[in-house]
Amino acid sequence: MTTAYVLPPAPTPSLPVVGTPARFAVRRIYCVGRNYAEHAREMGASGREAPFFFLKPADALLPVEGSAPTHLPYPSLTQELHHEVELVVAIGLGGRDIAVDEALRHVWGYAVGLDMTRRDLQAEMKKQGRPWCIGKGFDASAPIAALTPAAQAGDLAQAHIRLQVNGQERQHGEIAHMIWNVAETIAALSRAWTLQPGDLILTGTPAGVGPVQPGDGISAQIDGLTPLQLVVD
Template sequence: MNTVFSPAPSVTVPVVGTSAQFPVHRIYCVGRNYVDHAQEMGHSGREPPFFFMKPADAVLLAAPGSLTPLPYPSLTKNLHHEIELVVAIGTGGKNIPVEQAENHIFGYAVGLDMTRRDLQNEMKAQGRPWCIGKGFDYSAPIGPITPKEAAGDITHAAISLQVNQAIRQNSTVEQLIWTIAETICQLSAAWELQPGDLIYTGTPAGVGAVVPGDTLKGSISGLTDIELKVV
């Protein structure tokens, strides 16, 4: 193929227990999907799910056993952490029934939805899209993907985030407002899901700001922890 410039390399995430890499297609994110987080953001109840997206190259791989540098982004003075269970899609589909959703899952990972909260709030106040608050460079840190067969009972897994060794977020995946299967069903009604899609499924309460020098450790039972330092 004759291209006008060399294409960017594919974004990939390593798979636990193998030498294989998971090629990333799209990144979908679910907003306000834990009751306690919805309440802290001024909402309540089982509201219809809503979604936003990040570019695939927003991925920042947090290598196991190392403190991965997380660049503090430009334009913001209020960078927030949001710990999330990430679902990796292995088989695509459209209008996927809830009862078949698990068949489309390849595996799971620990992720962070980093947010320029001040920019997001400014755009919300003006009724404008808030991609600038969510879809910036390095805004989607993620750890290695654990195949679902090796992840254990992910629906009851504990999920937590420590900042400077102090717990900021602490919950369980069973507190999701919309379950993993329901989320896949809803997403696949709006977009045809593809192998390589990542779904950031939402964050529990306790989101807050981080500054350069802070260290973050994200954990979900059965999955590989991620550790980062804001630089």
């Protein structure tokens, strides 16, 4: 029996996949906070704190398609839009209470992504002790490049992660410098939510986050993955 809807269902958010016209349908977008020590310090924290998570709506996804820069609309209500480059992990096998030594079996692929942040709104919500979804979960706040299947991605634990604005380097770190590595992050996340195929995990950003303005060009790279290019407008 065909299900009838009172309104047409929204399109399924999805990402391009390297080497195939098929796309990866996205279910949820999880994000890890303060997962590089230097970034934690620049945000006023320190040490190996327990991992914490927040979510972006799946339709906050901005797929970065092809080789030409993708347009990133400058969001409303903010004067301080910040870039945060991150390794994105795509889940292909779901599960709950996943063991660390089994976690990488659940990974379908990897990509370069950004956690765009309305920093002024986030800071104000923090000051008031309120949820800061408005600073993180707005439209097009998750630009992500094409996914590379895990078997083709190489040893990302040794990869460098970089971001430039108008050709000037802003962020540069190593995936190995994560406080909680990919397997540990998946294990911790799966204790709070049942992970499902189609989930994405943005795994944290190195130090150097900062503002962008309309007209700026953003480039981001992780060794072995498809780079990301944006123009803010």
